[in-house]
Amino acid sequence: MTDVLADAGAAPRLGLTFVPWDRPPEDLPAFARLVEDSGLDTLWLWEDCFAQSGLACAATALAGTSRIRVGVALLPTPLRNVALTAMELATLARLYPGRLLPGIGHGVQDWMAQAGAKVASPMTLLREYAVALRALLAGEEVTVSGRYVKLDRVRLRYPPTEPLPLLMGGFGEKTLRLSAELADGVLLARGGAEAVGRMRGVLDETGSRAGIVLGIGPEEGANIPGAAEAITAAARAGATDITVEPAPDEPDLPGLIEAVRAAGGHAGETITT
Template identity: 30%
Template sequence: MARYGYFLASEEFTPAELLDQARAAEQAGFDCLAISDHYHPWTGEQGQSPFVWTMIGALAQVTSLPVTTFVTCPTVRLHPAVNAQAAATAGVVTGNRFRFGVGTGEALNEHILGDTWPAADARLEMLEEAVQIIRNLLTGEEVTHRGRHYTVENARLYTVPDEPVPIHVSGFGPKAAALAGRVGDGFVTMTPDAALVGQFRRSGGGHKPVLGGLKVCWGADRDEAVKTVHRLWPTQFLPGELGQVLPSPAHFEQASTLVTQEAVAEGTVCGADVDEHARAVSAYAEAGFDEVYVGQIGPEQQGFFDFYRGEVLPRLRAA
């Protein structure tokens, strides 16, 4: 049976709001939490981007739910050795309830130090080397590494959790799914694509967990919910690799002018139809996902949690 989690969108909400949502998610009966790791929001309208490692420490104090990053790019903005220390401490402060979701990232967040943004194949290569470094450091042993992309010299983590932090590798195409199967403890992808899940499992993933999810906009007035999504998250509908290569919120705002409200209405679960919400979430379980995360867009958070606690989660679990 799939587990159902809540997605904390750090691009849209303040630290205090994210903590309130985490508490509400646990009270509503969600099983787990995921949180995004961004330096910038996608657009200025979203307007937030707290530091994820500070948020994980705070989450550990207000909820007992497991927390996964959705996802951290451990290759450019922070060196893998620094990410390893952050993940190890997160594992300790959460009592082994932290899972490290990693991916190849977006220029939006990773170009900020002036580094060249690599091509997709190079980013996958860097991610594989980064995962190797992080795993070695999480053992608590001294590590020296001289690879194609990274150097680590006489590094040792002295604060490590009792259990190894699981590393879940994100991907949206067959190459990334195969990498996740080869080097990951799990796979993260955001569409209910059974073919990608199969690629992961055939490439070494076996019965390891597959995680993913969607954003919705609960609201009594469906038209108003559509407008909220169009205002806050039109970037979900940008095609191809734009999400990986555009460098600033201003560029995403420019590209998002091409996204219509009709596209949002067709592509997002909006309103208060329990059948529509349940179908969209259960599509992930049907595609072979083990954990499905749902994020509520906009300010109607308490209404969303009441709706999912009373209507959607019971229906999903009964099915």
């Protein structure tokens, strides 16, 4: 496991999400600079079908900033060959060391069916994919003949120069338990403090040291008056990283960011005291 996510019990790292359904890709460079200049820790991106490419957006955001970490939640495994994903992640990791937070998941099953990529056992694919991806990113030569992942003596010519974290996420209990087993961080798209508490219980039960990344949407307090309560509650429950998803019609992004920063400071004081 890497230390890319904040330790449980410490003040959570805070971020803002660029929602691809609400903003076109040409808005991303200015959005990323706003996050960087604000003092937040992380810009989070989605790879949603059929909106925007997560890794193309990650490359753009990384190139246009110098400090913030850029997370992608989540790359859909049925849609992406694992060798190609490893190549792309390794390239970005070498160009921008220590700043990329890639995540993988099942993908939305209806979208996977639309793209002709839906599989009979998403759990089997996710396990095979995560194991192979980790090995490839570690610079190993990988030969595997799984149900879905099949590689013959594949080794990256330019693997990451330092360990690259792997995040996983989903909604079902089996997926979250698999994420606890195999990932450095577990991504929770929704559910607030209650979902974080349940996930913390799974991590404690299994002895996993994975971090917990929580997304807070507009309906859960991702607004100027609601940010403080939502972030403080999630931090108390054990979230190590929290990202706020602005409403599509949010009129005051700088004000929302300031509210998030203030809430994070309060949450940190609450935890340490």
